[in-house]
Amino acid sequence: MKIEDFPSLFQFLGAYFHEDWMCEFDSADDVVKSFIADSESCVLEKVVKEIDSLLAMKITENETRDFLLKKNGCCYCYWNEWQDGNSWLKHVSVLFSEASHNDV
Known part of the structure; x- marks a missing residue:
């Protein structure tokens, strides 16, 4: 699993879930909504598509956490609100899908 295979996910997580995101937003969903806007x-x-590809790899929770936080620079501790990384990623995917379909 290479970061180069997930450039759009990398940009989203690294740019929006940076170390100071909690100073700018009240919740993780607010960050997602900002990216959508x-x-x-x-x-x-x-x-x-990149989230779908990542989920299709069926990696362990530890691998997911390592990939999102260490390799993508995501500073959101999703496990405080979500059962696991896959649950959170599916949620983000749904929000993005709904927004992109509403644009059409």
């Missing part, structure tokens, strides 16, 4: 539907669709 700032992005064209084609960008959202790319992130959804």
